[in-house]
Every structure is written in C-alpha cells, then in structure tokens.
Amino acid sequence: MSAYEAAPAAGSTAAVPTHWYNIAADFPEPIPPHLHPGTKEPVTVEDLCGLFPRALAEQELSTERYIQIPREVRSVYGIWRGTPLIRASRLERALGTASQIFLKYEGVSPVGSHKPNSAVAQAYYNREEAITKLTTETGAGQWGSSLAFAGSLFGIDVEVWQVRASYESKPYRRYLMELYGGTVHSSPSELTEAGRAILESDSETTGSLGMAVSEAVEVALKDPAARYALGSVLNHVALHQTVIGQETIAQLARLGIGHADVVFGCAGGGSNLAGLSFPFLREVLMNKAKTRVIAAEPAACPSLTQGEYRYDFGDFSGMTPLLKMYTLGKDFVPDPIHAGGLRYHGMAPALSHAVHLGLVDAVAIEQTTAFHAGILLARTEGIVPAPESTHALAAAFQYLAHSDRAETIVIGVSGHGQLDLPSYQGFLESYQPPVG
Amino acid sequence: MSAYEAAPAAGSTAAVPTHWYNIAADFPEPIPPHLHPGTKEPVTVEDLCGLFPRALAEQELSTERYIQIPREVRSVYGIWRGTPLIRASRLERALGTASQIFLKYEGVSPVGSHKPNSAVAQAYYNREEAITKLTTETGAGQWGSSLAFAGSLFGIDVEVWQVRASYESKPYRRYLMELYGGTVHSSPSELTEAGRAILESDSETTGSLGMAVSEAVEVALKDPAARYALGSVLNHVALHQTVIGQETIAQLARLGIGHADVVFGCAGGGSNLAGLSFPFLREVLMNKAKTRVIAAEPAACPSLTQGEYRYDFGDFSGMTPLLKMYTLGKDFVPDPIHAGGLRYHGMAPALSHAVHLGLVDAVAIEQTTAFHAGILLARTEGIVPAPESTHALAAAFQYLAHSDRAETIVIGVSGHGQLDLPSYQGFLESYQPPVG
Numbered sequence: 001m002s003a004y005e006a007a008p009a010a011g012s013t014a015a016v017p018t019h020w021y022n023i024a025a026d027f028p029e030p031i032p033p034h035l036h037p038g039t040k041e042p043v044t045v046e047d048l049c050g051l052f053p054r055a056l057a058e059q060e061l062s063t064e065r066y067i068q069i070p071r072e073v074r075s076v077y078g079i080w081r082g083t084p085l086i087r088a089s090r091l092e093r094a095l096g097t098a099s100q101i102f103l104k105y106e107g108v109s110p111v112g113s114h115k116p117n118s119a120v121a122q123a124y125y126n127r128e129e130a131i132t133k134l135t136t137e138t139g140a141g142q143w144g145s146s147l148a149f150a151g152s153l154f155g156i157d158v159e160v161w162q163v164r165a166s167y168e169s170k171p172y173r174r175y176l177m178e179l180y181g182g183t184v185h186s187s188p189s190e191l192t193e194a195g196r197a198i199l200e201s202d203s204e205t206t207g208s209l210g211m212a213v214s215e216a217v218e219v220a221l222k223d224p225a226a227r228y229a230l231g232s233v234l235n236h237v238a239l240h241q242t243v244i245g246q247e248t249i250a251q252l253a254r255l256g257i258g259h260a261d262v263v264f265g266c267a268g269g270g271s272n273l274a275g276l277s278f279p280f281l282r283e284v285l286m287n288k289a290k291t292r293v294i295a296a297e298p299a300a301c302p303s304l305t306q307g308e309y310r311y312d313f314g315d316f317s318g319m320t321p322l323l324k325m326y327t328l329g330k331d332f333v334p335d336p337i338h339a340g341g342l343r344y345h346g347m348a349p350a351l352s353h354a355v356h357l358g359l360v361d362a363v364a365i366e367q368t369t370a371f372h373a374g375i376l377l378a379r380t381e382g383i384v385p386a387p388e389s390t391h392a393l394a395a396a397f398q399y400l401a402h403s404d405r406a407e408t409i410v411i412g413v414s415g416h417g418q419l420d421l422p423s424y425q426g427f428l429e430s431y432q433p434p435v436g
Numbered sequence: 437m438s439a440y441e442a443a444p445a446a447g448s449t450a451a452v453p454t455h456w457y458n459i460a461a462d463f464p465e466p467i468p469p470h471l472h473p474g475t476k477e478p479v480t481v482e483d484l485c486g487l488f489p490r491a492l493a494e495q496e497l498s499t500e501r502y503i504q505i506p507r508e509v510r511s512v513y514g515i516w517r518g519t520p521l522i523r524a525s526r527l528e529r530a531l532g533t534a535s536q537i538f539l540k541y542e543g544v545s546p547v548g549s550h551k552p553n554s555a556v557a558q559a560y561y562n563r564e565e566a567i568t569k570l571t572t573e574t575g576a577g578q579w580g581s582s583l584a585f586a587g588s589l590f591g592i593d594v595e596v597w598q599v600r601a602s603y604e605s606k607p608y609r610r611y612l613m614e615l616y617g618g619t620v621h622s623s624p625s626e627l628t629e630a631g632r633a634i635l636e637s638d639s640e641t642t643g644s645l646g647m648a649v650s651e652a653v654e655v656a657l658k659d660p661a662a663r664y665a666l667g668s669v670l671n672h673v674a675l676h677q678t679v680i681g682q683e684t685i686a687q688l689a690r691l692g693i694g695h696a697d698v699v700f701g702c703a704g705g706g707s708n709l710a711g712l713s714f715p716f717l718r719e720v721l722m723n724k725a726k727t728r729v730i731a732a733e734p735a736a737c738p739s740l741t742q743g744e745y746r747y748d749f750g751d752f753s754g755m756t757p758l759l760k761m762y763t764l765g766k767d768f769v770p771d772p773i774h775a776g777g778l779r780y781h782g783m784a785p786a787l788s789h790a791v792h793l794g795l796v797d798a799v800a801i802e803q804t805t806a807f808h809a810g811i812l813l814a815r816t817e818g819i820v821p822a823p824e825s826t827h828a829l830a831a832a833f834q835y836l837a838h839s840d841r842a843e844t845i846v847i848g849v850s851g852h853g854q855l856d857l858p859s860y861q862g863f864l865e866s867y868q869p870p871v872g
Binding site for chain 1: 511523544588607611614815820854857
C-alpha cells in the first residue's frame, strides 16, 4: 500500500539546489555598474562594505556563474524547499486554454512568500561577519517578516521600517515580525533624519519603499555592528532567488518537459521574477531554448512600461548607490494599492538590463484585473495568491485569451494571500467567472 | 548544476498515497457501533443516507482495510501533497534533546491545515451522487474554509455555521470561506430551530461546535438536494486523513528510519491525530513496531483526560447518531480559547476506542504552555503553527524535558497560524526562551 513515490523529507536538503545561478556571467554585455553616489565612479566591494557584509558585497559585483549555497543556508531552505510546481489543470479548463499551465508556488515558505530565499542567505553572511543587527524596509511585510524569521534563526536583531500604508492596513504582518522577535516602525518615522524631513514636508504621506529604504540605510550606517539588508533590486538578492527557477526547470524535466514557452512573474523590485526567470534565460542565452519571459507590473507603478532606463537612486533620499534601471524617479509615490510589495519606483538593474536587451517583456496590470485573476485561481486550484502574485496570473490569463497555441506556461506565484484576505473582500462582489 | 534531487512536481500525484487506511480492519475488538438516536439500534448505511451520500455512509461502517482514493480526489490532493516532513534540528538544539524531532506539516495546503484531506473527498462523493449543497459547522474556520474550497472545485454550494466566538475573533477565515464562494453564518443563528432555541435560553453564548453541528444538520435534513458534512469525529473523516500518517511512514523510510518511538498530535474531534497515528498503530497492531501515540488536548476541553467513555450525541441538540466516545457531555461549552478547532465536547469514536484499548495516551495542555511552544517553533524553524497544533508541540516538549533517551519523535503540525497572529500577540510578552 506504499505504491507511491513519497516526497523527499524536507530538512534533508535533497530537493534544494546546491548553487545559486549568477546571470552576470552570461549576459552578452555586462550589467551597467552601480555608481558611487558621491564620486559617480563604479562602486567597489570596499564601497559597499559599510552597508553590507563583505561576502554580499562581493556577490553584488561577482561575475562567477555559480556560487555555492552554504551548507547552513541550504539546511534552512530545506524547511520548505523544493517548493511545489503545480500543474493547474482545473484552471486550464476554466480558461478554456489548450496550453499547459504550471504554477511555481513559493507560498509554502514559513512566512508565505519567496522572500526568505534571500533573507536566510543575508542573515547567514551577516552572522558570519559578526554583525548583530540588521535594518530593513518592508512594503506589504513579506520581506520584513522574512528577515525577522531569518534573524531569529541566526541570532541577529532585526529592525524594520514598514511603509505606512501597509503598516496601517496589514497589522497581521507586523504581528508576524514581532512573533519572530523583530522590531517594527511605521515609515516615515520620527526616528531618522530622513523620516523627519519627509514628515515635515508631508505629514499625511502614505509612505513608500523608497522612503523606508532611506530610514533603514541611515540607521545602519550610524551603527558599526549593524548592516542594512535589502529584499529586492540588488544583484545579490536576485542571485539568491535563483533557486526558484532552477527547481522549476528540474521539476519540468522530471515530467519530461524540456522547455517552457512563456514564463510569467510579477515584478516590483524584481527579485521574484529574476529568481524565476534567470535560470530560464541562461538556456535562452546558450541558444538552448526560446523561452519568453513576461514581467507583470501594477498599472499604478509601471516602472518597466512607463519608466525611463537611466541611473537613479534606490531610495527616496539619495543615500544608496546610483543604479542603472527602469525608474519612475526616486520621488515617485505610487497609490496605496493592495500589492504593497510592488510599490517601488525602480526595478532590479539585472532585470532592467534583461528588459533592455529584449530578453524580457513587460505588461502593466490594473488592480481589479489582478484580483479577479486571484479569485479565479482560488476557486479552481484553492490557492489564494498574494496580491503581488495576482499580477502574474492576470498577465498570463490575458496572454492565453489571445492565443490558441498549446504551449507550456509557467506562472510564478510568489506568495499566498491569506494575510491579504480583507483586500480580496472588496473585489468579490464584482467578480464574474469566465465562460469556459 | 542540477546535482540535486528535484521534488516531484505537485499535481502529478506521484507523492500522494493510492489508498486510505481503515483501522477498523485491524482493531482486536470492533469499534462500538454508532446507535440510531430513536431506536438505539446500531445505525445502518440506510440510516446514514439522509445525512450523507451513500459512499460516505458505507465508508463510515466499512471494515475494509484499504479503500482506493478516487483518481479525481488524488489529483486535487496533488496540489499540495505530499506535505513536508521536516527534521527540526534547530528546535532540537533549542530544547537540548538527544532525540530526533520530525514535524509532519499540513500547513502547506491551500487553506493552511489538514482539513482539506477530508473536505475534498466529501465534496467528491457528494458531487458523484448529484448533491448540490453541503452544510457544515466550523470552529476556528479551518474546516469551513476547507469545505468551501472543496465545494468550489466540485461545483457544490457550501453553507457554514461558524461558532460565534471564532466568527467574531477570526474574520479572516470568514473572508476565506467567502472568497471560495461559501456562505457563512454566526452560530447559534436565528436561521434554525436549534439556533433559536439556544439563543432563547442564552443570548450571550459564545457558541460551540456542538451547537453549530445541530444547526447545519437541521438545514441539511430539510433539503433533499443537500447533505451535511462533518470535519472530524466520524470514521470516514479519520479514514480520509490517513494520507498524513502513510506519507510520514514512507518519508521516514526514505531517510532510513523504520520506526518512530513517539507520535504526538493535537486532538479536538480527533481527525488530525487519527490521520497521523492510525497508520503507525497498524504497525503496532501487527507487532511490527512499538510506537507510542500521545493525544494533546486543551486543558479547557479535556474530553480524553477528564471525560467519560460512554454513548453521547455528537451535537448539542441530539440530532446525530449516538457515538461511543470520551465525552464531557453534549451540553459542555468550553471557554473560548484561541484553539477553536479543539473546542469539542467529544472525541472520534475510533480514536476513543484506541485510547480505551491502551494504544493511545492523552495529556491536557494549558493554553499559555501551548502558545509558548508555538513561539519557540516560530523562532527556531520559522513555522508559525496553528493554536491547535501548538498543543502537540507542547506535549512533545514536556515529554522531551523528562527524557534523556535518543528517540525518533514525530509531531503533527496540523496547520499554520498566520490567521491566528492576533492570538499570539498576548502571549509574546511573557515568553521566555528555553535555556538550551
């Protein structure tokens, strides 16, 4: 009666990739360097070491193709990885598509999203360099709770500036950060010069990721035992997330599928889509596959579809290095949409570079369209996707509605939306199921 | 760079057991029969058919050892099963134990608990018999949301009576039920005779699972196209949950571990612990293993440790068959503890029988102790367990604190507690980490 293939026991790391994949090794032209905000020269590892531990500063500038995942990080990944790749056959029937849809589902992690893939790595490298405190920003709270979780495992205090719009509308994620032992402030706060300056000019601001970054960076720079941790945008964050795409390729191969035709992911800062798509793009760059990659961004914060590709700061107050990226401008404050994790003015330089080279296309999705896609997924496959992830679903559904091909589609579902259920409530009344 | 063993793609059913295990085939003496509430004679399949579809009525009384899981049910299980078996090495270090701790984690299901294992099966069999509506009760909302999820996949309307204490304190689970298309009422309600009678005698009652069962049963019995679905207690529910224990045994075997010394699970109605432990008990009954099974129940609702083993009704108003079980009496209303899923006056007859035969021991856990166990798990392995599941953790931690043996311990973590984060808040201030 055991005539089935038991899943590998998690914690055994058998289902966890051994290396991260660094796309910087394979781009036909290099990613434009980050520039020092003072000198405007390319930043060095030394420049970055005040903000990050050396190992992460080195990863940020590395062009090594594969970087080994430390044993201890891999062991923590084993708590929830490999994550499921789900053939969504009920969703296919509801959409009336001839394509095969696979969902790569990161919502099974302890905090419910892909964010711990980098948080655990960052906490590890900081602990190795005797850092005892990490500061960070968070939008919806996914990144903040991931870093608080990782900090609790590696004995590091975590202090989080949460964008006010999310701090006020999503109290559960704050409780989660506090459960992991983290400290949470609403941003902008009175605790930093950056925060006080912003509040002075607009005390009613809903906040933004850019503002919260400024506050967290300011505090880290003033404390020699502290460093800053960023949950997206930078190369080393995208690097850590590549476990997602590597697993997906291996899982498809186990099913005898050697190729994905189109890969969809939501893109705010870019770490989720980078992590899912870069291992696929390696096959494209090696001329082994013709996979299309589509970035789904919110219409309320359309950096890829409406922004400029130029150097800009990663934060509101101009404390970070200058990054070459698609940007709406560092002082752009998006509407307080429910997908708080997508409210970022710029886009990861590595992903921006891939877009610039024509390796990745982008579409902007309206919030209502996104939520309706999420409701359809819930009612066909049971999974309640995070508001961020619903953008990828909606982009895929739009694509499939205009295609009669039978393709292999991969959709990154970056997290679950169980803490976002109040956000779904307002969209339920207007929902109409598709005519299949 | 693919030198790792990719997890089986979910949706492929490769990691899902092919059969449910029915412990009724292996008990040395039969489970005492359910009795008809009118005649006090053992119930027949026909008796049960007004309440349940025939296939489930047959399963309720079956003594067949293995019952094949229908292809369609197995396909839905494949969305999230096999669930992880996690070696909790960080938790072991925090506890300072020489034992190996494995967590069987059901929180990765779409609704976040083990409950869909039976909800999906029940919705399937009802759909097969052309039933278009299911009524049910729910405590914390785990079962109600599971049935709403299953109903949405099988085209069945689901109407849920949620215990008032949970309805008021856990709005997110109601939103979840509604997102799946379910209808939710606070119980006791004005919609049923049972509810009106209860409200008349105590309009301030916090409600109980027993009361909510009465309301749901009453509505199902009045509508020929409707049936009732129960999320625990009955034999067929325990049967469906045995995928949990079967997977655990196979996952341990993959790690070269042929035997678990002690298995812990929380027990409210009993379906979670039955599902985890019955496949282990089969090995005990075959004299192949000496596994101890420990039921962890809340001190506020101690049916196994303080109740009587006798015939009692499953509901408050006396509409269900009489069940031989450990019970606190059908009119027992437990305090509104956070673990709403454990607030049931009785205990599954099959599990009660196992306790009566000495195959399962029971301990009662105070709520504060349980939450502190949950906080420790969150801070060591990242997983935030459901308040129900924290009882199993606390029971295991107590056991390990008084044992210097090096054993293999399995703890069932029946669900995640992300929708219960406000409940954790009050216990955080008094939490002290163990001295490891």
